[in-house]
Amino acid sequence: MLDREEYIEQAYLFRVLAERIAGGVAAQEALRAIGEEVLATSKLPMAIDYMVGELKLVGTLSTAMARLPHYFSAFQTFVMHEAEEESGRFDVRTALAVLEREATYRAEGATPQGLFFYRLESLSRNRLDYARGLLAVADDPLFDGNWKEWIGTVSRQVGLVDLADLVSVRSPEYWRLEKRDALLAGRPDTGPDRVILFGEREGRIARANRGKDPIYFFAALQRQLGYPAVPRPAPAGVAAESPAALARRLERLEMRVKLLEEEARGGIDLSRFDPKNLSPDSAP
Numbered sequence: 001m002l003d004r005e006e007y008i009e010q011a012y013l014f015r016v017l018a019e020r021i022a023g024g025v026a027a028q029e030a031l032r033a034i035g036e037e038v039l040a041t042s043k044l045p046m047a048i049d050y051m052v053g054e055l056k057l058v059g060t061l062s063t064a065m066a067r068l069p070h071y072f073s074a075f076q077t078f079v080m081h082e083a084e085e086e087s088g089r090f091d092v093r094t095a096l097a098v099l100e101r102e103a104t105y106r107a108e109g110a111t112p113q114g115l116f117f118y119r120l121e122s123l124s125r126n127r128l129d130y131a132r133g134l135l136a137v138a139d140d141p142l143f144d145g146n147w148k149e150w151i152g153t154v155s156r157q158v159g160l161v162d163l164a165d166l167v168s169v170r171s172p173e174y175w176r177l178e179k180r181d182a183l184l185a186g187r188p189d190t191g192p193d194r195v196i197l198f199g200e201r202e203g204r205i206a207r208a209n210r211g212k213d214p215i216y217f218f219a220a221l222q223r224q225l226g227y228p229a230v231p232r233p234a235p236a237g238v239a240a241e242s243p244a245a246l247a248r249r250l251e252r253l254e255m256r257v258k259l260l261e262e263e264a265r266g267g268i269d270l271s272r273f274d275p276k277n278l279s280p281d282s283a284p
Contacts, residue, residue: 001141002043002071007107009044012037014100018093028055047071060084074139075119076102082128090126097231098122105228112142113198114227116151120163121218121230130158146195163214164206170196171203201225 002010013034020030035048047068054064062081065072076099082088083095102118116137123133134155138148154166168174175192182189198206205224209217221227 001106004107005039006042006044006071007103009038009042011100011103011107013044013048014096014103018096018100021096022093027061028052031055043071074136075133078133078136079122079128082126090128094126094231098126101228101231110142112144112147113202114225115140115142116147117218117221118228118230120154121215124214124218125230125232131155134158147197150195150197162210164210164212164217167198168203168206168210170194171198171206172196172200173203173207176200 051064065077083092119137138151179189
C-alpha cells in the first residue's frame with residue numbers, strides 16, 4: 001500500500017483532471033499542468049509523465065495505469081479502462097470521481113470492509129462487469145487471503161444469493177443468533193465454521209436488509225458506519241445560450257408568428273420571396 005501523501009495527491013489528480021476535462025482542456029495538457037502542481041516528493045509526478053507518454057502513444061490512460069501496478073491498483077485500472085471503452089456508457093468524469101473518492105477514503109484510513117462495500121457499490125451503480133470487476137476488487141494488498149477467497153465466492157454467487165446473507169454469515173451477529181437457537185433447541189453449539197470478516201454492526205445491518213435492494217444496504221452502512229458513498233453522475237443541465245443566440249431565436253419566432261398571421265388572413269404572399277421581385281438594395 002502507498003503512503004498517505006500519495007493517496008492525497010492521487011485524489012487531487014483525479015479531481016482536477018475531471019474539472020479541466022469538463023472545462024474543455026485537453027487531457028494531455030491537463031496532465032502536464034497537474035504534474036507541476038502535485039507534491040514533488042511523491043511518486044505521482046513520475047507516474048503522470050508516463051501517463052502523458054502513453055496518452056500520446058495509444059490515446060488511453062488505463063494502459064499506462066496497468067503498466068504501473070505498484071502505484072495504481074487493479075481496481076483503479078479497471079475503472080479507467082471501462083470508462084475509455086468506446087462501446088460503454090460509463091463516463092470518464094464519473095470514473096474519475098469514483099477514483100477520487102476512493103483515494104480520499106484511503107488517505108483517511110480505509111478498512112477492508114469499507115473499501116469492499118465502496119467498490120462493490122461502484123460496480124453496481126455504474127453497471128460494470130461483476131466478474132472482472134470483483135477480480136480487480138480482490139487484487140489489493142488491503143485484503144488478505146481470507147478476504148480474497150470470500151470475494152471470489154461473492155463473484156460466483158452474486159445475483160444468486162442475497163448480498164446481505166453473504167455478509168451476515170461472516171459476522172459475529174449471525175453466530176450469536178445461531179448459538180441462541182442451538183441453546184433453545186438443546187443442540188450443542190459448534191461455533192463459527194468460517195472466518196469472521198465483518199463486525200457485529202455490519203451483521204446487524206445486513207440482517208435488517210435481507211431481501212431488500214442492495215442499494216438500501218449500502219445506504220444504511222454509509223449512514224450508520226460512515227462508509228464512503230459512491231459519487232453519482234450529475235444530470236446534464238441545459239447549456240445557457242449567449243445573448244446573440246437568444247436574439248436570433250427571437251427573430252425566428254417573430255418571423256414564424258408573422259407567417260402564421262398572414263396565413264390566417266388569407267394566405268402567404270410568396271411573390272415577395274422571389275429573387276426577381278427583390279429590390280437592388282435587398283439583393284445579395
